[in-house]
Amino acid sequence: MTKIGLEIHSQLTNLESKLFCSCKANYREFEPNTNICPICMGLPGSLPRLNQKAVEKATMIAMALNCSTPEKIAFFRKNYFYPDLPKNFQITQLNIYGDTSVGGGGILMVGEKKIRITRIQLEEDPGRLIYEGSSEKNQITLVDYNRAGTPLVEIVTEPDFENPKEVREFLNILSDLLENIGVSDPRLEGAMRADANVSIEHGNKVEIKNIGSFHDLEKAVHFEITRQQSLHSRDIPIIQETRHWDDKRKITISSRSKEEDLDYRYFLEGDIPWVRIGNEIKEKLKSEMPESISSKKQRYISKYNIPSQVADVLSSDKFYSDLFEEAHTQENAKEIANIITTDLMGLVDTREKRESSKLTPSHLKAIADSIQFGKIARNSAKNALYEIVRTGKSLSDIMSDLDLGNLSDESELSKIIESVISEEPQAVEQAKSNPQTINYLVGKVMQKTKGKADPKLTLDLLKKKI
Ligand SMILES: [Zn+2]
CATH class of the missing domain: 1.10.10 (Arc Repressor Mutant, subunit A)
Structure with a gap:
């Protein structure tokens, strides 16, 4: 039987500052190496200070994934040398003195299938290496430390997946969940990355490292299963190793460095004391937790009689469900759900389009009401919606500008x-x-x-x- 396990790295993109200093978490807006300070650069004499909001967000993720959360958490140093790591160690978590990571032992359902969550840990992201130059000979490597020290949550699963499709479904559900509880925007470039462990029956485990898109991850897992099956059928042993995904050639290639043999010399981070997460904090976080996607879906179906498939699309995308929640009344709910999941979807299918969209919930309400009262035909409403998203004008202005009103004289x-x-x-x-x-x-x-x-x-x- 094929076994696949995942390690997902999700940035906490909705935080103000980095994990251990007051530099901005939103490193994307800065010129290279301008969002840095002595703490995230690890200069001598600097001391880290833990971002409490990051601990809270990570704990919320653990709760949303049905994990148990310990009374106290601890941080460890993971020591290694790499140009993107200015301190020469990463501050992360490890369960060697009991369970001291933010969460563990959780479950996420993918349809009828139970995927076990082994562990959730809070850690810092390294900087970024940027390769320039056209050929290997004249290639230079630049380093940008703006990202170094930004908060990252690692979610580790048991090897419960049996095929690439399950992996893809899980990642979709997980990213919707993270967006819904307000901890991360998975649409940001680099906000979610993953490693995958793949093994086929009687074979060794192969790890594929650092894949940046779900689409590529699904492809990489698929490629790796096929590669291993082909080796096995020719009686060639499958070596336990780390491989990388080459997204140009669409294959996995063996890594030259044997990362699994590295000794990280983990030890407790002495500059950050153990942090107690008491019941009062957990209760507070529980009360702040937004309604879950499945509960929203059930409510849309039972309260407004919205078809299951439409309710599914509406509830799983926070952008859509937020619009719906603000715009709907008991009378127009079905119409609004319909407009969002048919006509609006194509107009706001990327992050950029969503940011530039001028549509407000009151626009949606006006369109739905006008359709219901026979003031505008569905087809004209579709044209009006396009204009509203582009210009933000009121429905009545657009109807008179474009002569879209119904002929009811x-x-x-x-x-x-x-x-x-x-x-x-x-x-x-x-x-x-x-x-x-x-x-x-x-x-x-x-x-x-x-x-x-x-x-x-x-x-x-x-x-x-x-
Ligand atoms: Zn800093």
Whole structure:
């Protein structure tokens, strides 16, 4: 049986400052090496101070993943030399004196399948290496320490996955969960990275390191299973090793450095005392925990009669559910859910589009109400939504700018209906004997009015006139 385990690194992107100093957590906004200080550079004499909010967010993740959380947590030094690590050690967590990481022993359900969470630990991210130059010969490596010391949570699973599809589903559910509880924005570049352990039956475990996208991770796991099966079928032993994903060639390659043989000389970080996380803090965090995605989904279905598939899309994306929560009433909930999951989705499918979108919940409410009261046709509402996302103008302004309002003036509509009746004598005869075929005539009226005729009024008038 194939066994796959994951180690996921998720940045806590919603924090103000780094894990042990007051430099900004949002390192992306800075020129290289300007978001640094003596603490995150590890200069002699500097002392780290633990960011309490980071501990709270990490504990929230542990709670949301049904982990047990210890009374006290501790930090350790993981010693190694690498250019992106200015201190020559990383401050992280380790369970050698009992359980002192922020959480462990959790569970996350992927459909019917239980994925066990081994451990959750809080640690600092290293800096970034940037490679420049076109060929290997003239390549230079630059280092940017802006990221060094930013808060990172590592989530380690048991090897409970059996195929790449389960891995992908788990990562989607996990990233939705992290976004929902407000600890991380998975859409930010580099916010989530993962390592995967892959082994097939009777084979050694192979680790694939540092993959930056879910899509690539799924591909890498798939490639690795195929590679191992191919070796096994030819009686070639599978070596226990660390491999890297080459995203240009779409293959895994053996790492030259034998990272698994490194001795990290872990020891307790003496500059940070053990931190007590008492029941009062845990209770406070529990009370601050937002409604879970599954509970939202159930509520949307039972309270508003929203179809399960629509409720699924709506609840799992925080951007959508936040819009929905603010815009909906009992009456228009279904309509708003429908607008968000059909017309809006394509307009705000990237982080950039979401940031530049001018749409507010009150816009959504206005559109849904106008559709329900027959003031605008669905197709016109779609065009209006596009304009609102782009310009932020009010629905009524856009309707008059683009002439999108429904044709509900009875005398004007009557004239159009009469012309359709005279142009379609056969269809009129048919509609007299078989009332269901009247929809053909409604369609003709819609054609003539470019979809702006009020459908209910059109039908009423047609019935009267035939
Ligand atoms: Zn700093």
